Amino acid sequence: MTNEIITSVQNPLVKRLHQLLSRKGREEQQRFLVEGAHLVEEALKSGAEVVTVIYDQQRDMDPACQRALANHPEAVQVIAAPETVLAKLSETKSPQGIVAEVKKTAADWAKWVDQKREEQGSLLLLFLDEIQDPGNLGTILRTAEAAAIDGVVLGSGSVDIYNGKVVRATMGALFRIPVFTQSLVDTADEWKAKGGRVLISSLEQNSVSYDEADYAGLTALVIGNEGRGVSKEMFAKADQFVHIPLYGGAESLNAAVAAGIFVYEAQRKRR
Template sequence: MDFLAIKITSSDNKIIKHIRQLSKRKFREKNKEYIIEGIRSIKDAIKYEEEIKHILYSNKINNVQYGEELLNDILSGKLNAYEVDEKIFKSLSDTENTQGIMAVMAMKNHDINSFIKGDGLYVILDRIQDPGNLGTIIRTADSAGFNGVILTKGCVDVYNPKVIRSTMGSIFNIPIIQGTYEKDLIEVLHKEKINIVCTSLDTDKYYYDVDFSKNLAIVIGNEGNGVSDYILNKSNLLIKIPILGKAESLNASTASSIIIYESVRQRMTKLL
């Protein structure tokens, strides 16, 4: 069946109401759906064969670079598309300057017991609050070839629109689990003999003194309070990044990038 473009003229339409509800985390979690916006995000979702429930667009897409081309591709596909006027679209959009296209996506489901394997490389984010930090760390872990990102309970929602934009498409490339309880996570990591390495100021060991090439979970803590005491006490090693200036600490995403790419350096060095 060809892709059907149906015009919606009322903001009281049930599909519009449903999309509006997905702006709230509780409804995203209830329906196992989330929203992406913009030409690049939609193109990435199609490229990586993500499950797209609906596409919503306005005439504005025809005035955006590559917009008309993308819309033509969509209209020859096999999903339902809905055209709305710009006023309705703006009422649903999370961005100030929209590109006139968004999609409702199905969340992926990962089980932590089958997700973590003994020889893998993982990033664990403990109660990270800033959407930009979370999205940037996911993007970095993806670019560094890590096997997954795990979010403890209390982290900002990975399906928050600001997080999704910050990942720049990496949300489709790397497995992510969120809402994980610390106890359950530690049990699986210990069972799989994964070394748990936490960032902490209370250590004399620097990140470049550690083998980051395999079998590792790097834990990055909350922006204000660091890694929880429970995870710290269950970890195999504490590390820190040297700070030579007057700053007290580094931004969470900056610290993550430094440590994650030490793993890349070590793995590439072993290949030489």
């Protein structure tokens, strides 16, 4: 662990890291920022490729982050900086005093599925069809990890998984659960070719209640867009439609709430 000092927001490194607050910058550099002691600690402990840690020199570094840095297998650039620099790299109104630059990961979907099938025999996945709200996506990932879902596929057109609000809402789950961002229609075809089933959340007439559905074997649950639900293209891939009964006057459930109910019921039955 090496320690350096940066004093100016005009520093080239600070300017480059500031670009990671935009989706374009994250895609060009294939890196993203993590903010706050808890998330920085989680990134370090999970084995993520942490490149740089910048902390507020007036606050000193959080002890848990110091321990995680000491145990991190790779060298990490550690920099002390004033509050103005941390504010430049923060999306929150009150900067939390520490940020980390992390490399994106890019696992191969087909290889991952085949390996997991060989190891486990069965899989439970979440397919997310154009989820737009960062808070919803982050909460879904956090819930999926808590329920021990094997993996998540985020369809094209969804909010950027490395958006700061998404990362914060995951509370570290992003570093522990496999997430693949790709065409959901193509993924469904590949999944079905491997013997997988696709269960789509919908109030279709032939839909069964979530507590009556079969979640055994190779199962993927599809959660749709907050406004329009599941796309027509994905509807055509359904092996079964499932729904959560609405006993009150509400027309629908929040996407993250619905995902939580589905994954916990699925795991209850599978276990």
